[in-house]
Amino acid sequence: MNIREFAAHCKLSIASVSRALNNPPETAQMSRKTYDYVHAEARELGYRPNYHARAFHTHRSGCVGIIGGSSMKYIGIALLEGIADVLDDRGIATYLASTRDEIEREAGAFDRMFYRNVDAIIHMPALQEGEYRTDRLAGLLKNNPGHPPILSILGGAEIPGTFRLRMKDAEAGREAALRQLKLGCRRFGVIGTLRRSPAENDGIRAYRNTLFENGVSPLNIREISIRHNFPDSRQEELRDIDGAWIVYYLLVPTCFQVLRRVCDPKKLHIDTVSTLENRELLLWLQLDADCALSIRDHFASLNIFQYSVYRIGVQTGETVVKLINAPALKPYTQELEWNQFLPGITGPETAAPDSPE
Template sequence: MASDAQPVSAKTPVTLREVAASAGVSVATASKALNGQGRMTAETRERIRETAQRLGFRPNSLAQSLLRRRSFTVGLLTNDTYGRFSLPVMSGISDALVDKGVSVFLCNVEDDKRLGQLHVDAMLDKRVDGIIATGKRIDRHLPVDLSNLGVPVIYAFTQPDPGAVAFVSDDAGGARLAVEHFCRLGRRRIAHVTGPASFAVVHARAQAYRDVLTEKGLPVMEPLLGSWSEAWGHEAVKKLFDGKLSKSGDEKPDAVFCGNDQIARGVIDALRERGLGVPDDVGVI
């Protein structure tokens, strides 16, 4: 059935000239007011801004980019769009940049070198002002070469290029703080349950754990390495309380330093199943 309805035409964008005319100022004055530049009274600047908002004026971002030689866009590369830690990092990056008028161009490179290069090329074609690279592991590099791109590159929680700016967690320092906290609470038999040996963070934390106990003259139990899972935390408690893992004999732990939250949940569940209180009987971090 034929329709007599006419297509709805797109609304013509409001121009800077229309804003200026409505506010009763020159185009140059309107431009300066909207860009936070020029000398004028606060009342005039506010009147121009209110007029622009009322009319629905939106600056031409392409023209502004050409004028300022900036795209006001930052590329965010990651191979971990589902990570429990990567997502908050990416959200924080986006929030901070949006507050500065900068848009975020997010690309998931997965673990595909070809896909990663395609995304980097697209970012450079869009003239991004810089690139932030974040990933699953600090001891693994993203599958793409980010050196010599001609734009600033910052790494967060992924292996950086030599000499690059990078934000990483202090795993040894964090482990030291955790074990020292247990020591201040009077705990003397502190165990460590953590993830697989293939992770660099596991070795950094385990060494800090050993160092603190040695410095305090306390018995060192060999760290238990397994998966990053609740099931492993549950199994580790059985090893700790049903075996003889302490070098000082068969005394049971009064504290457990865990490698992540999942392990800690498994440890806590297993302790409570044994009738042990957390943290009264056994402290858990």
């Protein structure tokens, strides 16, 4: 049965049947009664539209590409669930490519998605040592002027011609520095990872620059990058610090024993960033009963800028649908408030970002 025969069976126009089958009810431009009737008849007859024909006539593949770095290991499930909950309802499929934080693989993933004519691309940049390098991707996009809209998320890189959806990472770093200065901190530590996203670099840069702007000498700011373990040779650099910016909440347990060894934790104020999913996972695993369950109690203060990866995924899906349906939109950056993605969870570690507690 083709669409013409199915429309005749429903006693509706081909256009009406097509709108019902290819759109969610809120954009199908018909009554909900008619919309439900068309879908009920399609189920009864086992009718499914020919998506190859649809793609040919609409010039859309009905597929969105997702390109992710190694951060997908930590947030992938929740992020993909949020994206899928939006796209699945609209009949949009996804095509996932992992970069393993390799620039060549990242560029190759873009090239393959251009070839497959995806309707949009969601891009989570590969983690890199130092600043994120955009020259290869910028050249690839320049050579493909008709590329689909690209949405760079969670610290998305500033690549010309792309959209960005991100948290206010620079604002978090700035607020952390001001909070610690207000509490009387004078010696500071920055603890990050060797491979970082653009967002993490933004937070570190803002934290460091805010300290400089408020008269802190570079000699009183120690920056250390670690992998999974804290190197013995670098521990003394954090001796007697009283303020710290730690790029991930998951690094706090890794650093805990070192910080307790080289400074007085009860005089140490820490600011960090965490997804709600990772924080809950850490507490559930109880990696260290001495610190995971009551880690805040070991420091003078521990302030966490939190967000929900699932809700970021939902926002990502909704934004991608908007970009697909409005191809004339000019690239823009949307920054999301931290507390915008805090569900109603209570507890000592959900204090507002500017709280000294």
